[in-house]
Amino acid sequence: MTLLVTGGAGFIGGNFVLDWLAQPGAEPVLNLDKLTYAGNLETLASVSQDARHIFVQGDIADAELLARLLAEHRPRAVLNFAAESHVDRSILGPEDFIQTNVLGTFRLLEAVRAYWGGLEPAAKEAFRFLHVSTDEVYGSLAAGDAAFTETHRYEPNSPYSASKAASDHLVRAYHHTYGLPVLTTNCSNNYGPFHFPEKLIPLMIVNALAGKPLPVYGDGMQIRDWLYVKDHCSAIRRVLEAGRLGEVYNVGGWNEKANIEIVHTLCDLLDELQPRADGQSYRGQITHVTDRPGHDRRYAIDARKLHEELGWRPAETFESGIRKTVRWYLDNPGWVSRVQSGAYRDWVQTQYGSDA
Ligand code: NAD
Ligand code: TYD
Secondary structure (H helix, E strand, O other), X not given: OOXXXXXXOOHHHHHHHXXXXXXXXXXXXXXXXXXXXXXXXXHHHHHOOOOOEEEEEOOOOOHHHHHHHHHHHOOOEEEEOOOOOOHHHHHHOOHHHHHHHHHHHHHXXXXXXXXXXXXXXXXXXXXXXXXXXXXXXXXXXXXXXOOEOOOOOOXXXXXXXXXXXXXXXXXXXXXXXXXXXXXXXXXXXXXXXXOOOOOHHHHHHHHHHOOOOEEEEOOOOOEEEEEEHHHHHHHHHHHHHHOOOOOEEEEOOOOEEEHHHHHHHHHHHHHHHOOOOOOOOHHHHEEEEOOOOOOOOXXXXXXXXXXXXXXXXXXXXXXXXXXXXXXHHHHOHHHHHHHHHOHHHHHHHHHHOOOO
16 A cells, blocks of 8 residues: 655655654655755655655656556555645746646546546545645635634635635545545645745744844734644644545644744744854844735634544644744754755755666
């Protein structure tokens, strides 16, 4: 039995693969990742010699490759993490988002539908397609609005969230029309180890340590609901194991914070754990910059369904998770500097030669 994980060299997919393989008796993982700028095999260095981790560099939009991999490895589940994921990049250039998040998900669904249709009855019954999505598909909340439930109307506002919304709709349609056994998770903002330093939390840590400005968009009062990445991974494992077919599960940690509050917390932790040489606070590096166009004001996830139906709850509080995250960045300067220099992109060649 194998799991096919797409996008498993990215932030969440990478953490998922590591956590999955750390479980006793875990099934092997076939990891299909295109290795865009966001894919980093160095994240998976600790399993690079593990026979249970099979890495293939490839695109979820490549129908022939998908058909071959499914026929060869016969996975019992497909978990789709692969996506273009950065809102700011989607504003600068939306096309890659449509290509991977919409067309790629469609091609993956088509390949999986053909494979699933040919399975023996027992394998067909047990098979799952789990689609990893985001709370951003629900749009923006005003202060005082109730948090997003699974039945909240879709109102995506950025090219990123619109492309994810389209992918969610395709997944839903493949269940409704073809009976494909799908599960969808819509999660709030993640943070934790191996997070590419273009997103708020790792960017602020890395810039602070480098003595660079900490660019807060607009007034910094936009609210996000933060979840430690390993809690997201445990939620996905739980939904895969026990989720009801065709259902959507919102995943979140009840941790709404304004961006400026996050940046202050990071500065204070760094002041404690690695004080600046001049004795000043890292808060002095904060600068307010032009706001993101169409910036969503507030996200908040109501994760009661996942808790009440499947018994999932996060293991970390925001305070414990953010401390672990800052510690991780302090302890892993090599990972960070190779991301910044671009040297991480040589990892495939170094580690896998021409086989990858
Ligand atoms: P990421 O950008 O860190 O990683 C994405 C991975 O997908 C990379 O390894 C990249 O190389 C790969 N990829 C991109 N295009 C591909 C393609 N066409 N074929 C194969 N692989 C491809 O993203 P992430 O933060 O790990 O997000 C993973 C998933 O979780 C995404 O679907 C995202 O929408 C969703 N999500 C993210 C967050 C968050 O806070 N980061 C929150 C909720 C949901
Ligand atoms: P980000 O990590 O890009 O996640 P998302 O846009 O998917 O929520 O941004 C989180 C919040 O932080 C968002 O409100 C934008 C803001 N932000 C900044 O203020 N400065 C920055 O440099 C970045 C990258 C984000």
